[in-house]
Amino acid sequence: MGERTQFNPGDKAPNSGHYIETGENDFHTGINDPQVITLEAGERFPETTNHNRKWIRKHR
Numbered sequence: 001m002g003e004r005t006q007f008n009p010g011d012k013a014p015n016s017g018h019y020i021e022t023g024e025n026d027f028h029t030g031i032n033d034p035q036v037i038t039l040e041a042g043e044r045f046p047e048t049t050n051h052n053r054k055w056i057r058k059h060r
């Protein structure tokens with residue numbers, strides 16, 4: 001089983017890095033002004049700006 005790619009507010013970050021807010025079924029971030037955060041492994045994800053959004057790892 002692979003590692004999860006989408007995270008809900010309150011979940012713990014599996015790895016340190018940058019994470020970006022995305023729509024439920026939107027892997028290319030088609031939303032305006034998404035939040036971008038930096039978390040250390042084990043830190044919890046904050047609330048999103050919309051209840052339909054999730055957090056994903058931001059690739060460079």
